[in-house]
Amino acid sequence: MRHWAAVRPDAPACTALDSHGAELATLRYAELDARVRDTAVVLQQTTNPGDRAILMLPNGVDFVVAFFACAYAGLIAVPAPSPEGIHGGRRTLGRLAGIVKDADPxxxxxxxxxADAPLAGELGGVEPVVVADVPAGLGELFRDPGVGAEATALLQYTSGSTNAPKGVVLSHGNVLANLSAIAVQTGAHRCTADEFVVVSWLPTFHDMGLAQILGALYNGGRVVLMPPMALLMRPFVWLEAVSRYRARVSSAPNFAFDLCADRVTAEQRAQLDLGSWGYALNGAEPVRYDTVARFTEAFAEAGFPAGGVRPCYGLAESVVYVTGARDPGDPPYLDIDAEALEQRDEIVPAAPGGPARRITACGRIPANVELTIADPATGAPAAAGQCGEIRVGGPSVSAGYWSQPEATAARFDGAVLRTGDIGFVHDGQLYVLGRRDDLIIIDGRNHYPTDVEATVAAAHPAIATHLVAAFLYGDRPQLGIVAETARAVKVTRDAPAEGSGAVGYADIVSAVRRAVAEEHQLHAGTVILLRPGALPRTTSGKVQRRRSRDLLPDGGPRAW
Known part of the structure; x- marks a missing residue:
């Protein structure tokens, strides 16, 4: 921040948009640095280096000011869900209360x-500082605390897709090492700082959302922020911002690319110029190649470049990024023998006409990342041609979880992170199959839930794309499926009346059972259909399979 404030003081650093895409504010580097110093002085008056500060701010310039003010003052930043989330209900408040209790800010x-809301009082009486109200002109009093690379910069709370959120301890050195790898992946050296523009709707408290801010500023570029709801309510607003600001980088989970392909109209596409968007990073959940292909085809007429969607793999315990870069000529996917994978965990190229599974390539391993594929039980390197647990080491990897030694011991083997994800490396690229904990094992065969979920989503047009959860349940394990229906669909438990436009519940369930049986030779024990918006998801949009399983046996109040 200090470097770019000196070298590019008048260059725009951060821009905030509203949910319709209108510009609210822009801070140039000198202005941003001045506000950061002013705020850091206020923080230093009542804190000591190493104290924690919760950041509960919407996507915008105040979040950026607050995050860097913590770094300047030597505090540990703790990004947390924004005010919109607090107004959303008790579930979000419970998550916030858990973060406050764990981080002790x-x-x-x-x-x-x-700061004035009654609900804020339920978070433990932590002293509030209104970032927008910090007076200007205090920066001359700033004193550098001399924080080193080994000091903790932030606690990144995990999304909770598999269990309760935990605070990943990330040092300044961890973050800088990861940003260096991201800069290589996004070709920062091949463009000017003015051309390094990042557009983001992702929540700033999510690792990928925070990384987009830091990645832009690390390279002296510009980050354009908009509310997360902008994507869900108006997907075109995201793409229009990419087009208007000539973004080079904008990241999103798989579902966001599907949402755009489904809901952005031909008339809207005609208004876009996406030719600058060479790095549409796709991560945070398993990447399906059909999503990559659909989005690329849908927006080719808007200038979106072939190869612009770049599947990545990462996780908060390694800041955010592990793999994603590709060499020219690297294949975008690999078709493997489905039976060999299910029965023996073997990676064998699919025979022509045989049962196949297409796995998206998640890129090459950066020079500063040590990645191995290991036997999950023994930790020994997996045999050639076998999949195994992805294990990661290197300067980006966290030292563990904040104040949780047992959780740290369960996931970290010294400097090596046991990710819990299953995958393999082929010709230098990483391929991710899914999470070990989510594996569906029936009759001795391994089924990855993402495969079953894709089959369910394609089984009937009434089912929403990528809004399906598949899991095991019961004392005698059976396959359970919970699926959300598309927004325009009306489902009836009775036989649909002619001309009503409704779809029969039993017809959808029958189609699902038939598709799962044909594709995976599995019997679906329970199939539940939910109304739009009812499937449990994390803040980044990932389906929460464990919470979905809790909806059995009847789906709860939001089932059809």
């Missing part, structure tokens, strides 16, 4: 609205 950096 001394300050809450927030908005005036939240």
């Amino acid at each position: 001394v300050l809450l950096l927030t908005t005036a609205e939240l």
Whole structure:
């Protein structure tokens, strides 16, 4: 920040948009640095280096100011769900209360609205600081605390897709090492700082959302932020911002690319110029090649480049990024023998006409990452041609979880992270199959839930794309399926009346059972259909299979 404030003081650093894409504010590097120093002085008056500060701010310039003010003052930043989430209900409040209890912060950096809200009092009485109200001109009093690379920069709370959120301890050195790898992956050396523009709707408290901010500023570029709901309510707003600001980088989970392919109209596409968007990073959940192909085809007429969608693999315990870069000529996917994988965990190229599974390539392993494929039980390197647990080491990897030694011991073997994800490396590229904990094992055959979920989503047009959860349940394990229906669909438990436009519940379930049986030779014990918006998901949009399983046996109040 200090470097670019000196070298590019008048260059735009951060821009905030509203949910319709209108520009709210822009800070140039000198202005951003000045506000950061002013805020850091306020923090230093009541804190000591190493204290924690919760950041509860919406996507916008105040979040960026608060995050860097913590770094300047030597505090540990703790990004947390924004005010919109707090107004959303008790579930979000419970998550926030858990983060506050775990992190034990001394300050809450927030908005005036939240500081005065009654719900804020339920978070433990942490002293609020309204970032927007910090007076200008205090920066001359700033004193550098001399924080080193080994000091903790932030606690990145995991999304909770598989279990309760935990605070990943990330040092300044961890973050810088990861940003260096991302800069290589996104070709920062092949463009000017003015051309390094990042557009993001992802929540700033999510690892991929925070990385987009830091990645832009690390390279002296510009980050354009918009509310997360903009994507869900108006997908075109995201793409229009990419087009208007000539973004080079904009990242999203798989579902966002599907949402755009489904809902952005031909008339809207005609208004876009996506030729600058060479790095549409796709991560945070398993990447399906059909999503990559659909999006690329849908927006080719808007200038979106072939190969622009770049599947990646990463996780909060390694800041965010592990793999994603590709060499020219690297294949985008691999078709493997489905039976060999299910029965023996073997990676064998699919025979022509035989049962196949297409796995998306998640890129090459950076020079500063040590990645191995290991036997999950013994930790020994997996045999050639076998899949195994992805294990990661290197300067980006965290030292563990905040104040949770047992959880740290379960996931970290010294400097090596046991990711819990299953995959393999082929010709230098990483291929990710899914999470070990989610594996569906029936009759001695391994089924990855993402494969079953894709089959369910394609079984009937009434089922929403990528809004399906497949899992085991019961004392005698059976396959359970919970699926959300598409927004325009009306489902009836009775026989649909002619001309009503409704779809019969039994017809959809029958189609699902038939497809799962044909594709996977599995019997679906229970199939539940939910109304739009009812399937449990994390803040980044990932389906929560464990919480979905809790909806059995009847789906709860939001089932059809």
